[in-house]
Amino acid sequence: MKATTWQGNKTVLVEHVPDPKILNPRDAIVRVTSTAICGSDLHLYNGFIPSMKRGDVLGHEFMGEVVDTGSGVNNLQVGDRVVVPFPIACGNCAQCDRENFSLCENSNPNAWMAEKLWGYSPCGIFGYSHMLGGYAGGQAEYVRVPFADVGPLKVPEELSDEQALFLSDIFPTGYMAAEACNIQPGDVVAVWGCGPVGQFAIASANLLGAERVIAIDRFPYRLRMARERAGAAETINYEEEDVRESLDALTGGRGPDACIDAVGMEGHAPGAWGAYDKVKTTLMLETDRPVALRQAILACRSGGTISVAGVYGGFIDKFPMGAVVNRALTIRSGQTPVHRYMRPLLERVRNGQIDPSFVITHRMRLEDAPMGYDLFNSKEDDCVKVVLKP
Amino acid sequence: MHSQEHAPDGTTLSQALGWFSIALGVAELAAPRQVARWIGVRPTDETNRRLRSYGAREVASGIGILAQPSSSKWLWSRVGGDAVDLMSLGQASRRPGTNETLLTAATLAVLGVTALDVIAAQSLRAKEEHRDPFGFDTSKEQAITVRTPLEAVETAWIEWCASGEAGLKNDYVIRFEVAPGARGTEIHLAGGGSKGAIRQELRRFKQKLETGEISVSDGPGLWRAAQPTANAGGANPAEVLR
Numbered sequence: 001m002k003a004t005t006w007q008g009n010k011t012v013l014v015e016h017v018p019d020p021k022i023l024n025p026r027d028a029i030v031r032v033t034s035t036a037i038c039g040s041d042l043h044l045y046n047g048f049i050p051s052m053k054r055g056d057v058l059g060h061e062f063m064g065e066v067v068d069t070g071s072g073v074n075n076l077q078v079g080d081r082v083v084v085p086f087p088i089a090c091g092n093c094a095q096c097d098r099e100n101f102s103l104c105e106n107s108n109p110n111a112w113m114a115e116k117l118w119g120y121s122p123c124g125i126f127g128y129s130h131m132l133g134g135y136a137g138g139q140a141e142y143v144r145v146p147f148a149d150v151g152p153l154k155v156p157e158e159l160s161d162e163q164a165l166f167l168s169d170i171f172p173t174g175y176m177a178a179e180a181c182n183i184q185p186g187d188v189v190a191v192w193g194c195g196p197v198g199q200f201a202i203a204s205a206n207l208l209g210a211e212r213v214i215a216i217d218r219f220p221y222r223l224r225m226a227r228e229r230a231g232a233a234e235t236i237n238y239e240e241e242d243v244r245e246s247l248d249a250l251t252g253g254r255g256p257d258a259c260i261d262a263v264g265m266e267g268h269a270p271g272a273w274g275a276y277d278k279v280k281t282t283l284m285l286e287t288d289r290p291v292a293l294r295q296a297i298l299a300c301r302s303g304g305t306i307s308v309a310g311v312y313g314g315f316i317d318k319f320p321m322g323a324v325v326n327r328a329l330t331i332r333s334g335q336t337p338v339h340r341y342m343r344p345l346l347e348r349v350r351n352g353q354i355d356p357s358f359v360i361t362h363r364m365r366l367e368d369a370p371m372g373y374d375l376f377n378s379k380e381d382d383c384v385k386v387v388l389k390p
Numbered sequence: 391m392h393s394q395e396h397a398p399d400g401t402t403l404s405q406a407l408g409w410f411s412i413a414l415g416v417a418e419l420a421a422p423r424q425v426a427r428w429i430g431v432r433p434t435d436e437t438n439r440r441l442r443s444y445g446a447r448e449v450a451s452g453i454g455i456l457a458q459p460s461s462s463k464w465l466w467s468r469v470g471g472d473a474v475d476l477m478s479l480g481q482a483s484r485r486p487g488t489n490e491t492l493l494t495a496a497t498l499a500v501l502g503v504t505a506l507d508v509i510a511a512q513s514l515r516a517k518e519e520h521r522d523p524f525g526f527d528t529s530k531e532q533a534i535t536v537r538t539p540l541e542a543v544e545t546a547w548i549e550w551c552a553s554g555e556a557g558l559k560n561d562y563v564i565r566f567e568v569a570p571g572a573r574g575t576e577i578h579l580a581g582g583g584s585k586g587a588i589r590q591e592l593r594r595f596k597q598k599l600e601t602g603e604i605s606v607s608d609g610p611g612l613w614r615a616a617q618p619t620a621n622a623g624g625a626n627p628a629e630v631l632r
Contacts, residue, residue, distance in 0.1 A: 003617060020618040024603045055615025057608075072602065092600040094537050094573065106597045109607035112586060124605065127616070134609030134616040144618065146605065 002390065003140035004369040006056040009047045010377070014367050017057065020136060020144035025072030028148030030084060034161040035062035035139045037369070037386045038086075038169060039195045040264070040311045042377050044129070048265055048287070049313050051113055051131035059139030060086035060126040061168045063161060066152070067142070073149045082152035084145055085338035086169045088124040088133065091150035101337035107147065108133045117314065122335060139369055141390045153342045156350065162357035162387065163349055166200070171356045172341035174200025174262070175207075177309035180332040181258030183208045190214045190247055190256035190299065191232070192292040194222035196359045196385045197309050198262035202230035203354055205260075214250055216243055216292075218268065221382040229358045239270055247299050255301035263292035264310025280317055287314030297323050308333035359385040366390040404455055404465055404510040410503070411452030411468060418445025430492025431482045440478065447471050462518060465511035472504040531580040534592040535569050536599050543575040546599050555598070557591050558582040 003017045020029055038061050043049050063083035066076050076082065088108075089101035096104050104123035108114060111121035113131040124146075127137015136143065145152060155164040174197045181189055189205040191198050194217035205213045212233040215226035223235040236246045247256055265288035268274055273291050280286035296306055297320050306329055324331065348354055361384045364372050372386035418425050422441035426433040451471060454464035479497045482488055536543055543566055550556050562582030569576045577595070582588050597604045609616030 005615070005617065017617045018620040020608075023606045026601070026603055051612060053609060053612055053615045055617055057615075057617045090597075090601040090605075092537070093596075094535070097537070106593075106601050107605055109605040109610060111593055112589060113612075115589075124607075130607075130609050130612050130616060133605075134607040134611075134614075136608040136617045144608070147601070 001141035002366055003057045003136070004059060004366065004388075005054075006044060006052050006058055007054055010045060010374075012045065012058065012370050012373050014369050015055075017055075017136075017140070020142050022068055022070045023144065024146060025070040026147050026149055027070045028066055028073050028076055028145045028152070029068040030062070030064045030082065030138075030143050030145050030152070031067045032062045032064040032138055032141060032143055032390045033081075034064070034165045035059050035366070035388050035390065036165060036168075036170075037061075037139070037372050037376055037388070039197060039376075040128070041373070043265060043311060043313065045373055045377055046266065049129050049131075050117070051110075051129045053130060056127065056130075056134075057136035057140055058127045059137030059143075060128055061165065061170065062126075062138030062143060063155065063165050063168065064143075066148075069148065075149050076152060076154075080152075081155045081157075083155055083164045083167050083342070084126075084138065084143075085151045085153075085167075085172075085342060086125055086128075087122075087151075087335060087338055088126065088135065088146050089150055089337075089339060090147050096150075099337055099340045101150075101339040102335040103337070110134050125335075139366065139388060141366070151339060153346065156346075159346075159349060160357070162360060163355060164346070165387065166196075166356040166359070167338070167342050167345055167349075169336070169338060170196045170359075171200050171345055171354075172338045173197050173309055173336040174202075175204040175341055175345060176334075176336045177201045177260045177262065177307045178204035178208050178210075180307040181205065181208075181210075181260065181305050183210050183258065185209065186211045187257040188212050188214065188251050188254075189258045189260065190216060190296070191226075191260045191262055192216045192267075192296055193262035193264075193310060194219070194226045194230075194235075195262065198222075198260075199225060199230045199359050199384070200356070201260045201262050201309060202226055202232050206231040207348070207353060212250075214247065214256065219379055219382075222384060225359070225384060243295055244299050251301070255299055255304065257301055258305040258307060259296035259300045261292045261296050261306065261308045261310045265289060265312045265314075267291035267293075267310075269295070277317070286317045288312045288316050290316040290319070294318065294320055297329060300327075300329055302327040302329075304329060306331045309336075311335075360387050362386040364388055401459055401514070403506060404514060405459060407465065407468065407503075407507060407510055408452045408455030408459075411448045411455065413452075415445040415448030415450075415452060418442060418448060420445075428492065429479070429482075429496035430489030432485070432487035444471070444475065444478075460514065460517065462511045462514035465507055465514060468507045469504065469511060472500055472507055475500050476504070531578055532585060532588040532592060533576055533578045534589075534596050535574055535576050536596045537574040538599055540566050540568050540575045543577065543599065547577075547595070550595055550598065555594070555604075557587065557594070562588075 001019045005015050066080040087102040089104040090106040093105040102123050107124040108121045114121035124133025126135050189210045191201050202213045215232035215235045218239045226232040267289045269291035277289035366388045375383040418441045422438040423433040426437045451468045563580045565578040567576045
């Protein structure tokens with residue numbers, strides 16, 4: 001089959017690799033009909049995530065048709081159309097029992113590697129480094145889905161692939177980020193980063209009753225999408241204006257009640273902070289560039305919430321802990337337990353509250369994945385979201 | 391402290407022995423005549439000299455024990471001193487003017503203290519070497535919690551070992567405890583191999599117990615790319631369950 005493989009820094013290839021087979025009773029094989037490049041795939045592309053190996057099949061946002069099931073999968077049948085959550089979860093362990101599916105204790109066969117970096121291991125993730133399981137990903141014609149009796153959700157016929165695909169990751173991720181803000185009447189929510197997750201965080205904050213959402217980015221086309229499609233009331237281009245001063249003015253001197261970091265480890269910033277992190281990460285003295293997180297912490301109103309949806313991998317410098325402690329900020333984060341959110345969000349799509357396909361800017365064949373990665377990474381051609389059709 | 395939940399710890403006992411050593415030593419240094427009378431020996435210049443030198447030895451051992459509470463060497467010095475004391479007491483029994491009853495009582499007392507010295511020294515040495523009383527390296531004890539009642543875990547472990555899926559090659563000690571708050575069962579495993587091997591074994595057992603299968607990576611470790619293989623069984627042979 002054809003599959004998108006990681007080849008080192010800023011290189012992916014679409015190669016022929018063997019077809020996947022059922023390896024465990026609870027496995028299923030899915031023929032992928034739609035798959036997307038995630039912003040977190042760019043962290044792999046840019047070499048920010050350790051434990052990648054040349055030839056790794058990428059992709060954790062995908063959906064398709066069940067073509068084979070193991071003897072332990074009773075809820076799916078060949079021919080079912082399913083969307084698959086990016087975290088792999090067993091459904092049996094103590095964390096799965098609490099619906100913390102992204103913290104599954106049994107789905108990472110390479111848990112020892114994650115323990116070295118993070119203390120304990122989270123769940124395994126499709127196509128996202130050996131440290132997170134070494135699972136072949138879904139930017140391919142076929143994919144093996146472990147614990148297929150727990151994760152995949154059958155998609156109703158009336159929904160298109162493009163409406164259902166983002167239930168696999170970015171819609172639940174943006175939604176969870178907004179939910180973590182515990183939005184109360186009158187609350188103003190600021191969102192750093194207007195990539196796909198940021199767009200869904202903005203849209204979800206509106207769904208959850210935010211008074212106003214303020215979107216922050218540096219690309220006019222993303223800020224336009226935030227305003228026109230996701231429903232941001234105001235936007236701030238951080239290359240043109242000072243973010244904290246603007247937020248202060250826009251919130252009557254209070255600061256946003258909640259701040260969402262939808263940027264993560266590869267943030268950019270003008271001036272000294274941006275340069276500081278660029279130098280430190282280049283010299284390997286820091287693994288992540290937390291410019292958005294620092295700014296969000298300083299900008300948030302006292303007693304407010306910082307919701308971190310962006311992915312961080314390792315260690316950050318100059319973390320303003322003084323602001324967190326002295327102004328009693330709450331920091332919430334986590335990889336999204338997608339299983340928990342898929343059904344309720346599917347309902348929101350079905351009843352027309354949101355059409356997640358609004359983020360798609362590029363549709364390509366699977367073979368064009370290298371171009372898709374390049375466009376998305378360099379933010380060329382007004383690229384927000386690339387969907388690949390195997 | 392964690393260690394105080396498990397008797398015998400050795401540290402508390404050795405501290406008591408340290409203070410005892412100093413008290414006895416000070417008595418021997420300051421009042422050798424009185425000490426000689428307590429143990430049923432007629433005081434002479436020679437017994438005074440001997441008891442003073444023993445006293446100096448006791449004080450030195452006591453200070454050593456209290457200054458280095460986690461080191462067993464000062465307790466072993468006490469054991470050596472006990473042997474010298476016992477020999478001296480044996481010699482004294484042949485001397486005229488000895489009160490046999492008091493001397494026997496003193497000998498029994500020293501024997502008792504010697505036993506305590508040996509116990510304390512051994513338990514401290516075991517701690518130094520990270521070994522439990524069975525000789526297993528407890529510094530490598532690893533634990534995991536499974537969401538299964540204790541009896542079922544014990545049965546499953548026996549089946550696991552019989553099935554040939556178990557990967558422990560060396561001798562080990564395994565202990566099952568009920569986890570608090572209905573969290574299932576804690577499994578504690580010492581010995582059996584390297585830390586990494588034991589942890590991996592516990593994870594595999596937990597996977598099998600909780601999910602019915604053992605998770606299989608397409609790219610185990612870092613030695614193979616995460617992509618399907620032509621021979622599916624080649625992914626991670628030990629872990630493939632068809």
